[in-house]
Amino acid sequence: MQPVPEVGDLVRDTATGRVGFYVDTVSGRFLIRPVNGGCAWEAEPVDVQLATPMRELRARAAEINARSRRSLGG
Template identity: 40%
Template sequence: MGTIYTPKQHEKVRDQRSGRVGEYMATQAGLVHLRPPGGGCEWTTPPDRIEPLNPGLDLQPADPNGAPPRPAL
């Protein structure tokens, strides 16, 4: 089993389950709490399902319906 990534508070990470980018808020009750950059409703994911963002990643605004952003063309 590999090492689980532990981000710093407010660090932007990717939720591998949904593909969404979120700010790391805390880990509680075995789940990671993420919030959309700029604010919004938090969501949870298992700690082994988050990854750091690649430096220079072009972040696009999330769809208001919760769909992950489309890749830039």
């Protein structure tokens, strides 16, 4: 069994290919928030793995860029 990610860890849902930030565990499923915001989704823990360092860097940069665009009104 793989360890539970920590809140804020970037993870990849291998069932869907989506990447997001781990938020919580609800009823035995992981709750993951999309990198660019939006509605969180649930994933089976066996389908979730920590993202690679390069994927994490790209995702965090995308999140910062999205926040910047929102604060600029765009």
